[in-house]
Amino acid sequence: MVPGIRSLLADLEGELSQLEASVTPTWSGLVEPLERISDLLGRTWGVVGHLKAVKDSEELRKAVDEVQPEKVKLGLRLAQSEPVYKAFKALREGPAWSTLTEAQRRVVEGELRDATLSGVGLTGEAKERFNAIQQELSTIATKFSNNILDATKAFLRVETDPKHVLGLPPSALAQAAQTAAAKGHAGATAEAGPWAFTLDIPSYQAVLMHAAHRPLREELYRAYLSRASSGEGDNTPLIERTLALKRERAQLLGFANAAAVSFASKMATLERAEGLLEELRAASYAAAVRDLEDIKAFAAAAGEAAELRHWDVSFWAERLREEQYGLKEEELRPYFPMPLVLEGVFALANRLFGITVECADGEAPVWHADVRFFKIKNACGAPLSYFFLDPYSRPEEKRGGAWMDEVVGRSTLLAPPGSTVRLPVAHMVCNGTPPVGTQPSLMTFREVETLLHEFGHALQHMLTTVDEGLVAGIRGVEWDAVELPSQFMENWAYHKPTLLGMSRHVETGETLPDELFQKLVAAKNYRAATVMLRQIHFASVDLELHARYIPGGADSVFDVDRRMAARTSVMAPLPEDRFLCGFSHIFAGGYSAGYFSYKWAEVLSADAYAAFEDAGLDDPSVVAATGRRFRDTVLSLGGGRAPADVFRDFRGREPSTEALLRHSGLLAVK
Ligand code: ZN
Numbered sequence: 001m002v003p004g005i006r007s008l009l010a011d012l013e014g015e016l017s018q019l020e021a022s023v024t025p026t027w028s029g030l031v032e033p034l035e036r037i038s039d040l041l042g043r044t045w046g047v048v049g050h051l052k053a054v055k056d057s058e059e060l061r062k063a064v065d066e067v068q069p070e071k072v073k074l075g076l077r078l079a080q081s082e083p084v085y086k087a088f089k090a091l092r093e094g095p096a097w098s099t100l101t102e103a104q105r106r107v108v109e110g111e112l113r114d115a116t117l118s119g120v121g122l123t124g125e126a127k128e129r130f131n132a133i134q135q136e137l138s139t140i141a142t143k144f145s146n147n148i149l150d151a152t153k154a155f156l157r158v159e160t161d162p163k164h165v166l167g168l169p170p171s172a173l174a175q176a177a178q179t180a181a182a183k184g185h186a187g188a189t190a191e192a193g194p195w196a197f198t199l200d201i202p203s204y205q206a207v208l209m210h211a212a213h214r215p216l217r218e219e220l221y222r223a224y225l226s227r228a229s230s231g232e233g234d235n236t237p238l239i240e241r242t243l244a245l246k247r248e249r250a251q252l253l254g255f256a257n258a259a260a261v262s263f264a265s266k267m268a269t270l271e272r273a274e275g276l277l278e279e280l281r282a283a284s285y286a287a288a289v290r291d292l293e294d295i296k297a298f299a300a301a302a303g304e305a306a307e308l309r310h311w312d313v314s315f316w317a318e319r320l321r322e323e324q325y326g327l328k329e330e331e332l333r334p335y336f337p338m339p340l341v342l343e344g345v346f347a348l349a350n351r352l353f354g355i356t357v358e359c360a361d362g363e364a365p366v367w368h369a370d371v372r373f374f375k376i377k378n379a380c381g382a383p384l385s386y387f388f389l390d391p392y393s394r395p396e397e398k399r400g401g402a403w404m405d406e407v408v409g410r411s412t413l414l415a416p417p418g419s420t421v422r423l424p425v426a427h428m429v430c431n432g433t434p435p436v437g438t439q440p441s442l443m444t445f446r447e448v449e450t451l452l453h454e455f456g457h458a459l460q461h462m463l464t465t466v467d468e469g470l471v472a473g474i475r476g477v478e479w480d481a482v483e484l485p486s487q488f489m490e491n492w493a494y495h496k497p498t499l500l501g502m503s504r505h506v507e508t509g510e511t512l513p514d515e516l517f518q519k520l521v522a523a524k525n526y527r528a529a530t531v532m533l534r535q536i537h538f539a540s541v542d543l544e545l546h547a548r549y550i551p552g553g554a555d556s557v558f559d560v561d562r563r564m565a566a567r568t569s570v571m572a573p574l575p576e577d578r579f580l581c582g583f584s585h586i587f588a589g590g591y592s593a594g595y596f597s598y599k600w601a602e603v604l605s606a607d608a609y610a611a612f613e614d615a616g617l618d619d620p621s622v623v624a625a626t627g628r629r630f631r632d633t634v635l636s637l638g639g640g641r642a643p644a645d646v647f648r649d650f651r652g653r654e655p656s657t658e659a660l661l662r663h664s665g666l667l668a669v670k
Helices: 001-022 026-055 060-081 082-093 095-099 102-117 122-153 170-182 201-210 212-224 234-251 258-263 270-301 309-322 329-333 340-353 447-464 484-494 498-503 514-524 527-545 557-568 599-613 620-640 643-651 658-663
Strands: 157-160 195-198 355-357 370-376 383-392 401-410 425-431
Touching: 001 026, 001 060, 001 082, 001 258, 001 514, 026 060, 026 082, 026 102, 026 401, 026 425, 082 095, 082 102, 102 620, 122 234, 157 212, 157 498, 157 557, 170 195, 170 201, 195 201, 201 212, 201 309, 212 355, 234 258, 234 527, 234 557, 258 270, 258 514, 270 527, 270 557, 270 599, 270 658, 329 447, 329 514, 340 355, 340 498, 340 620, 340 643, 383 447, 401 447, 447 484, 447 620, 484 498, 484 514, 484 599, 484 658, 498 514, 527 658, 599 643, 599 658, 620 643
Parallel strands: 383 425
Antiparallel strands: 157 195, 355 370, 370 383, 401 425
């Protein structure tokens, strides 16, 4: 593989040089050659990435390690090419602009925006300073994560008294014994100990949720909240430095602050994001207070005499959940055989969007015998797109989780000979339990939701009608709008006829009993307000720090955190709470001034589903008409039109928080 990729990279490198030498500020002299180059690079590297994810091997890993730096280099050269940037600028400002379609303008504006944000437009000292900031930020981000890792590793709590591990489920005890054995306690067993607990999420969560021994919970809780907040590995100065650098970088680029840079490539604006968070906060607060009162009353009735502290809440919340719902994921599995669930998902797509999904096994080569190939057809029978489905887990060569990916995107420029357009092809990858004997793969309810989620992403890729490859399907969609179609599809898992239509007990043939369905709905909303407030707190602190906080001033970042908590936390955080030192999403990941996107996407998707509720879920023709409108807007227009406009096209108005609050049980019934 290495020689093949190398020669391809060399060819592309040559094509890019040629483009840079001969570029003209016109569609055919700039965008078309650029689409060809980036498509070939993306498509080829996509194959490598895909195989790495589903058919990993020592050999492949070595090959990827070898050529990856060269691929990254070419990618950077492509993104930071000055001649290309200048040509885009000239195209934007020249006479050809008025002849471009909306999708073509989105291509140009997106390229200009990305180039601007990566500093291509800067010169001289400003450019040098920008590059130095980029370097330092990436060093700090790595140090920030390493400090968290080190702090997590440094903590170990060994228990030898069986009374101190009461309540923990067998799987957690087995894990704790294994950790103990690895840390020098030879012969540790799940039954007799010793047991070692760490701050890794599975261990930490198991203790907080299940350990009956209060001091153990307290010790882990306190240790977790003070990770990387003192001594050598203290992240506090790194947070200050990061915020100062991002502010300076923003100003170099001509923005007021780091939040403004983030919003330059989002559907939301700072005002709208904050307004939405405040609406959700106001609607959740009282309910979160009630959530806590319920837990306090439940704990008291169960004989807990002490006042509940931070390390007690998850424990009692779990006990209350068990008593109220007692819903075990495993019990639902027999109701959801994968072939039936797939049929149900395809039937739903037919009802909503008028498309037919048809088996096309054998029409394309596959990388494993279990992989399926499907064709999507229009109502008139014309093929629209194709997708691979790799359904089952193969731990030895396939990574966990579920995802959707592109094989190729829709494009008229890259139409094969004799066709007017290249049709999109998608990957859908799941990690279901493989069939055993004659029994099909059985799915948990969570896996059913995930399948719907990924199918939603895939549909936006596959049903696009945009001709311009660079903004067709999921490409060029602002990332706070990307989860709209996927989360929209998840809603149908809670639509009773849809879910019942894809459930049949593998032995008895019975559909999912009503009682279990009601439990699923109730369990979804258990402590919904509390969960919502927590997300709102993270999102609000993130925006405040990147929009208004001035590093080095009188306030510390922890003061900001506490000030926001006064409005978003029912139980005031401990004075020594240093959660921010472990908030890698915004200080070491890509979520700075973007954490709100989680809630933003939920609002959009719930509101989109509400269009079907408003129109009438019981009338198939109304559902079909609304579904058609969803297909013609959200699924068709992809990155070819601004997402706020696309949403308005579908909904006829701005997004509203009403549906999300109602679906979460947080709105008084009218
Ligand atoms: Zn997603």
